[in-house]
Amino acid sequence: MDFAIPAHIAPTLERIDQLLADRVIPAEREVLERGWVASASVLDELRAAVKAAGLWGPQIPKELGGMGLGLVDHGLVSERLGRSPLGHYSFGAQAPDAGNLEVLHKWGSPAQKARWLEPLARGEIRSCFSMTEPENPGSNPVILSCAAVKDGDDYIIDGHKWFTSSADGAAFAIVMAVTDPAAAPHGRASMIIVPTDAPGFELVRNIPIMGDTGAGWASHAEIRYHSVRVPQSNRLGAEGAGFLIAQERLGPGRIHHCMRWIGICERVFGLMCERAATRKIDDEKTLASRQIIQSWVAEARAEIDAARLLVLRAAWTIEHQGFHAARDQVSIIKFFVSDVMMRLVDRAIQVHGALGITSDTILAHYYVHERGARIYDGPDEVHKMVVSRRILDRYGAKR
Numbered sequence: 001m002d003f004a005i006p007a008h009i010a011p012t013l014e015r016i017d018q019l020l021a022d023r024v025i026p027a028e029r030e031v032l033e034r035g036w037v038a039s040a041s042v043l044d045e046l047r048a049a050v051k052a053a054g055l056w057g058p059q060i061p062k063e064l065g066g067m068g069l070g071l072v073d074h075g076l077v078s079e080r081l082g083r084s085p086l087g088h089y090s091f092g093a094q095a096p097d098a099g100n101l102e103v104l105h106k107w108g109s110p111a112q113k114a115r116w117l118e119p120l121a122r123g124e125i126r127s128c129f130s131m132t133e134p135e136n137p138g139s140n141p142v143i144l145s146c147a148a149v150k151d152g153d154d155y156i157i158d159g160h161k162w163f164t165s166s167a168d169g170a171a172f173a174i175v176m177a178v179t180d181p182a183a184a185p186h187g188r189a190s191m192i193i194v195p196t197d198a199p200g201f202e203l204v205r206n207i208p209i210m211g212d213t214g215a216g217w218a219s220h221a222e223i224r225y226h227s228v229r230v231p232q233s234n235r236l237g238a239e240g241a242g243f244l245i246a247q248e249r250l251g252p253g254r255i256h257h258c259m260r261w262i263g264i265c266e267r268v269f270g271l272m273c274e275r276a277a278t279r280k281i282d283d284e285k286t287l288a289s290r291q292i293i294q295s296w297v298a299e300a301r302a303e304i305d306a307a308r309l310l311v312l313r314a315a316w317t318i319e320h321q322g323f324h325a326a327r328d329q330v331s332i333i334k335f336f337v338s339d340v341m342m343r344l345v346d347r348a349i350q351v352h353g354a355l356g357i358t359s360d361t362i363l364a365h366y367y368v369h370e371r372g373a374r375i376y377d378g379p380d381e382v383h384k385m386v387v388s389r390r391i392l393d394r395y396g397a398k399r
């Protein structure tokens with residue numbers, strides 16, 4: 001067992017760190033204050049610098065212009081990029097495009113790849129993933145109302161979705177819609193590409209998140225599909241394969257998210273320690289002299305290290321033994337890392353006092369915009385239930 005950063009990826013990580021320090025982190029304040037749409041030119045410049053450095057699309061296959069990294073290597077990169085809210089976007093590794101790109105690469109037809117995948121990989125267009133519905137439990141996504149009904153060579157799609165992240169300005173949505181209501185629950189739905197300029201596609205609003213409506217990529221939309229007509233050739237994979245594809249999309253996606261969260265943890269941990277070491281609480285002593293703060297620092301260090309090892313183990317298992325072998329590990333990292341992150345953000349805010357809830361540090365941004373981590377990609381409680389059931393089954397537990 002080797003815990004060292006692999007030699008083949010170490011120089012890349014160093015170059016990424018440098019680019020983050022020199023270009024990306026200094027641009028943060030402007031982008032977060034002015035908003036993502038108003039800051040388009042700043043973000044375009046960052047992306048151009050990343051491309052010029054040959055660091056574009058760490059997870060994008062080489063034939064599509066990316067670096068083609070495997071899951072463990074990309075996990076390590078994702079940790080670095082997570083240190084800035086602009087990191088993944090600047091490097092072309094942002095959700096939901098990264099997941100959609102994987103789906104199109106694996107399941108897309110040649111025509112779908114030419115029209116959607118290639119410009120997506122180059123960062124010329126954006127996309128979104130439209131599954132969750134306000135009227136139905138997202139935690140049990142087989143319950144869906146959005147329907148795609150065949151009409152000649154087309155589907156007519158009617159539905160109401162929300163939390164379709166990054167729909168604002170996206171060129172297309174991958175919509176999860178019921179294509180066969182009579183099928184078994186996991187065979188009812190299909191994924192269908194819907195261009196956002198199709199008649200009947202209505203972006204109702206960007207949903208305010210704890211007071212921040214967001215814009216462009218950094219937004220979450222409510223959408224109505226009013227009898228939207230698309231050709232059946234816009235379906236991804238076989239009819240009824242929607243959940244199968246979603247499962248594949250979520251496995252690597254959770255590794256990307258979890259390593260991004262570790263990156264956030266490292267940044268927040270640094271801020272917490274810096275503040276503790278410098279904030280005087282009397283004429284001589286700083287916060288760092290207090291046992292409760294020391295205890296938070298030690299606990300946070302242990303939790304981040306544990307979280308990181310768990311995620312890298314899950315990435316390794318997926319890469320070497322497939323997703324099925326890693327099912328429990330992936331569920332464990334989903335609830336464990338999101339919890340570590342949110343507890344740490346909260347404690348770091350506490351250490352900063354009133355400053356912690358201002359926008360003068362990055363902490364308040366994380367508090368607002370990362371709280372969703374415990375809800376999306378399967379709420380934590382569902383992952384805990386799934387893991388514990390499999391464990392307890394082995395003990396013959398009756399449910």
Ligand SMILES: Cc1cc2nc3c(=O)[nH]c(=O)nc-3n(C[C@H](O)[C@H](O)[C@H](O)COP(=O)(O)OP(=O)(O)OC[C@H]3O[C@@H](n4cnc5c(N)ncnc54)[C@H](O)[C@@H]3O)c2cc1C
Pocket residue numbers: 096129130131132136137138139140162163164165166220372373375376377378379380381382385
């Ligand atoms: C920031 C953010 C971004 C998102 N982006 C997207 C996106 O791009 N595309 C998309 O389609 N969706 C997206 N979602 C939606 C997300 O997938 C759903 O919110 C999630 O699946 C939970 O569904 P729900 O909100 O309907 O909660 P519900 O299903 O109503 O569940 C509510 C709560 O009930 C509890 N719960 C649920 N089931 C159980 C159980 N079995 N046992 C115990 N407790 C349980 C959990 O605490 C859960 O949080 C996003 C959500 C967030 C917060």
